[in-house]
Amino acid sequence: MSKDAMTISALSLFTLLAIAALIIGWKVARRWRARASEEKWRPQELQRARLAFAEKTFKTWRPIRLIARADRGYWLNGELHLAEFKTRARGAVYSSDVIELSAQRLAIETSTHEPVSDIGYVLVQDSSDKRRSLHKVRLLPAADVIAIAKRREAILKGRVAPKYTASQKLCSQCAYRAECKPDVRDHG
Numbered sequence: 001m002s003k004d005a006m007t008i009s010a011l012s013l014f015t016l017l018a019i020a021a022l023i024i025g026w027k028v029a030r031r032w033r034a035r036a037s038e039e040k041w042r043p044q045e046l047q048r049a050r051l052a053f054a055e056k057t058f059k060t061w062r063p064i065r066l067i068a069r070a071d072r073g074y075w076l077n078g079e080l081h082l083a084e085f086k087t088r089a090r091g092a093v094y095s096s097d098v099i100e101l102s103a104q105r106l107a108i109e110t111s112t113h114e115p116v117s118d119i120g121y122v123l124v125q126d127s128s129d130k131r132r133s134l135h136k137v138r139l140l141p142a143a144d145v146i147a148i149a150k151r152r153e154a155i156l157k158g159r160v161a162p163k164y165t166a167s168q169k170l171c172s173q174c175a176y177r178a179e180c181k182p183d184v185r186d187h188g
Helices: 003-041 095-112 142-156 168-172
Strands: 050-060 066-076 079-088 116-126 132-138
């Protein structure tokens, strides 16, 4: 091999190593920024918690069939604490958020046999100004989640008549409005 060929090979190797170092450095910095950003929103009681999972799906078939995708779970003092992230126009928590976290709790406890706290967190990011608000919520007992699921099933099978919301605004934003035909029904 000539001296010029060896120089070119050495430069190529150096270039590849430099590119690899840049990629690794970029990934480490990105991970560090994500961790720092996540730790900022955590409430005081979860500051010492360890991330157990992110964006993980849990499945159970008993006592009801349930598939739940949980945003975050944190280990602290021998139990999991759940957090749900939402982006919406208002920094409010809705009963559907509590139901969602409660269903996640049931699916996780049933499928993993790990204890899950009856307190959950909803982090709402304002869709316009990106401000975040954190809300602590008490989760529903398993019996209530099961009752909600069974009622939904009965409604879908036509065995039980649905109740329409008293809130015209909530009704007007519902994804099932076309099938529901709420305009021909009483909202109270």
